Amino acid sequence: MKRITLILVTLLFGALIFVPGALADGGEMAAANVLAANGRTAEAIRAYENVVSQGVDDANLYFNLGNAYYQNGDLGRAILNYRRAAQLAPRDTDIQHNLALARAQAPDQFKQTPDTIVTIFLADMAGWLTLNETAVLTLLFWTVLCLALLVVRRLGHGRRQMLLKYSLLPLALLFLLSAFTLGSRLQTANTLKQAVIVAQVADVYAGPGEQYGSEFQLNGGAEVALYQTRGDWAQIGAPGAALRGWVNGGAVTAVNR
Amino acid sequence: MKRKIAIILMTLLTLGLLAAPALAQSGDVVTATVDRNSVTTDETIVLSVVVNGVNARPELPTLTGFNVVGSSQSTQISVINGDMRVQGVHQFRLQPTQTGTLTIEPVTVTVNGQSFSSQPIQVQVGQGSAPAAPGQPAEPAPAPSTLNGQNLFVEAAVDKTNPYQGEQVTYTFRFYQAVNLPGQVSYRPPAFTGLWNDVEPMQQSYNVNVDGRAYLVTEVSHILFPTVAGEVMIEPTKLIIPGGLWQADTTLQTPPVTLDVQPLPAGAPLNFKGAVGKFALSATVDKQDAKVGEPITLNVEINGQGNVGSMGDPTPANDGNWRAFASDSGTYTEVVNGRLRGAKSYEWLMSPTNGGQLMLPAVEYSYFDPDTGGYETLSSEPVVVNVEGTAVTYTPEQPGTPPVVNSELRPMKAVTAVKDAGPQLVQQPFFWLLWLLPLGLVLGQVAHDKRQAHLLATADERRSSQASQKAEKALKQAGKHDDPFAEIGRILITYLEEKLHTSVRGLTSDGRTALLKTHGVSDRTIANVEICLAQAEAGRFAPTSRSNVDDLLQRTLAVVEKLEKYLA
Numbered sequence: 001m002k003r004i005t006l007i008l009v010t011l012l013f014g015a016l017i018f019v020p021g022a023l024a025d026g027g028e029m030a031a032a033n034v035l036a037a038n039g040r041t042a043e044a045i046r047a048y049e050n051v052v053s054q055g056v057d058d059a060n061l062y063f064n065l066g067n068a069y070y071q072n073g074d075l076g077r078a079i080l081n082y083r084r085a086a087q088l089a090p091r092d093t094d095i096q097h098n099l100a101l102a103r104a105q106a107p108d109q110f111k112q113t114p115d116t117i118v119t120i121f122l123a124d125m126a127g128w129l130t131l132n133e134t135a136v137l138t139l140l141f142w143t144v145l146c147l148a149l150l151v152v153r154r155l156g157h158g159r160r161q162m163l164l165k166y167s168l169l170p171l172a173l174l175f176l177l178s179a180f181t182l183g184s185r186l187q188t189a190n191t192l193k194q195a196v197i198v199a200q201v202a203d204v205y206a207g208p209g210e211q212y213g214s215e216f217q218l219n220g221g222a223e224v225a226l227y228q229t230r231g232d233w234a235q236i237g238a239p240g241a242a243l244r245g246w247v248n249g250g251a252v253t254a255v256n257r
Numbered sequence: 258m259k260r261k262i263a264i265i266l267m268t269l270l271t272l273g274l275l276a277a278p279a280l281a282q283s284g285d286v287v288t289a290t291v292d293r294n295s296v297t298t299d300e301t302i303v304l305s306v307v308v309n310g311v312n313a314r315p316e317l318p319t320l321t322g323f324n325v326v327g328s329s330q331s332t333q334i335s336v337i338n339g340d341m342r343v344q345g346v347h348q349f350r351l352q353p354t355q356t357g358t359l360t361i362e363p364v365t366v367t368v369n370g371q372s373f374s375s376q377p378i379q380v381q382v383g384q385g386s387a388p389a390a391p392g393q394p395a396e397p398a399p400a401p402s403t404l405n406g407q408n409l410f411v412e413a414a415v416d417k418t419n420p421y422q423g424e425q426v427t428y429t430f431r432f433y434q435a436v437n438l439p440g441q442v443s444y445r446p447p448a449f450t451g452l453w454n455d456v457e458p459m460q461q462s463y464n465v466n467v468d469g470r471a472y473l474v475t476e477v478s479h480i481l482f483p484t485v486a487g488e489v490m491i492e493p494t495k496l497i498i499p500g501g502l503w504q505a506d507t508t509l510q511t512p513p514v515t516l517d518v519q520p521l522p523a524g525a526p527l528n529f530k531g532a533v534g535k536f537a538l539s540a541t542v543d544k545q546d547a548k549v550g551e552p553i554t555l556n557v558e559i560n561g562q563g564n565v566g567s568m569g570d571p572t573p574a575n576d577g578n579w580r581a582f583a584s585d586s587g588t589y590t591e592v593v594n595g596r597l598r599g600a601k602s603y604e605w606l607m608s609p610t611n612g613g614q615l616m617l618p619a620v621e622y623s624y625f626d627p628d629t630g631g632y633e634t635l636s637s638e639p640v641v642v643n644v645e646g647t648a649v650t651y652t653p654e655q656p657g658t659p660p661v662v663n664s665e666l667r668p669m670k671a672v673t674a675v676k677d678a679g680p681q682l683v684q685q686p687f688f689w690l691l692w693l694l695p696l697g698l699v700l701g702q703v704a705h706d707k708r709q710a711h712l713l714a715t716a717d718e719r720r721s722s723q724a725s726q727k728a729e730k731a732l733k734q735a736g737k738h739d740d741p742f743a744e745i746g747r748i749l750i751t752y753l754e755e756k757l758h759t760s761v762r763g764l765t766s767d768g769r770t771a772l773l774k775t776h777g778v779s780d781r782t783i784a785n786v787e788i789c790l791a792q793a794e795a796g797r798f799a800p801t802s803r804s805n806v807d808d809l810l811q812r813t814l815a816v817v818e819k820l821e822k823y824l825a
Contacts, residue, residue: 146695
């Protein structure tokens, strides 16, 4: 029984360590870096975007691309790429710094400061762990909890069993906390798509078409929620505000590719 | 016959169904109403045309018996949970020019090639204090001193030669004709350079008698607003009278008119945006309770007399607790007694960025009053709004405001190896299967423990149920044993222990008899058991033959079979 358990646990985390994915041509990235270092930001942007178009999803790539857009004066795309980088590497202080710097420049900001313990906790977790890391951590707590249960049952009666029994409660709490965080993040990712206004100024219409009349405008860099798309139009809204409307699809880009 | 009737009825029904949407739509898409159906020639009525669902401009019909003296337009768009409603409201102020029952023909709107019409409207026009044109005007202008019996004469004048910049000036052109003209005259107004001129000129005709000669006077008035200070010249107005086949065209022109436009005095308030005249301001909100980020609607109207069409727009004040989004605006103008009046309305969505009792700052608007020669500032009342919720991080829209963080951009990362992060784990089915493994281990252990407990609990029962088979099997092999008699005895004793769940080995014969009796075994069977045991014991020490072994074996098998009935 013990052997079976050991084999299964090894398989479990061994499988999680496996990271599939393509390795981009390092030369292309190096060339883009050189262009950016020499101040040829427009060319650097093209080179970085070319790497992105190959399906690469790397935090450093998005960070460098965000820098290039920022230096090129495209605040919207700078924020977009910094956010993509932050999703992949939330603990990277350089990414956090540059994202905050870009956000401070954006004329339109719709952020809501979390107020309850739950929202504060969720916000902190989102800024510290990626979704994958949260998922692995939750699975880890679940596995440890189950193994502890197995050991408690095996130990029979005695001091060790009592000690281990008391440790089940904090383990269970950790698992529940982690599972709640994972569930919240999954639900948010599935129901509320985040997007950034990438046009300099985007007219927001009452409906999916210019014949509906422009209701208000949003400046580049505004971070919005993306509700739906219809043809060439996208319905967006300001998180935390009741402002909703439609913009031309080219004026807004979702953070998740 | 019946078939023919059926075909006719089906055809009519189909036509009716096809027409019904169109008929229904005509009322739904465009509607026209007037504010009153009975009016005099001194008064005006407002024709309101509402276009629903589309943002299209209505086409006015020929308004026989009316002059359009003013118009405005506003569009109301509401978006609720993604559902959009568009409604365009077009208002026209009409001045009746004749008495009687007048009909305003249907107003048409064309959408994607399809026309929708409103219903015609009838208006009863009575006689006012002044006669309707043509006829005598209420106050005909005095005949010019330079009119000395000419057949045709033109003049132009302004009502004020030294207006302030932005103050209304009315430029009036008059054409005196004492003879009929063979054709249509061509009116060529000047360019009005340096003057804002966006109001439809007003025209009237009346008769005057000058020195015994009757003249038909055609008067055209232009409402103008000087946009520059200093000397502004209004070029001559020309009137081209067709000459016909035998005569060249005649051009009559007025002399130029020079205005001495006074600049506005210094010391204009900061929020002065060029409004000149007399105005009033009103502001309302749709609600006084809101949540952070949930906008309230602020409606502001500036109305009065002056350069309504060209004056600047107010800006809602911002104390850092609000974000303002311009939503809608509209302008309405009319000419009343020769003066341009009107209103400009504004709608802002004011989104609170903080919670608590917030003050929606007053809207201020300054204008210059030519009558007093000074600036006036209008101000709405500030409104207290109760806002629920948490603060929203807000950065003022001030260009050049330094960022809240160190302005140095962190440099790029000098890495060349990049990889695809791969699909999210949570999207992989195997990730969710992995959750079952630890659970499977726990459940497996629980099941295993339960089985062990069950086996332990039922050991006696199992042993008991298997005792007979075990004994018979062992007895069949007992003959091959080195000491078959001892073996037979052992088998019988073991059988009894397994069936009775107690040790029998150390009991005496009486003890065994009593024990078997308590389990309901008959005396005969008990006797047979004792005989078997005695023979087995005896056979161990006394010389016996093979037949004795077989005999004992058979007897023991029979005893076991008997005991099975009592001890099942």
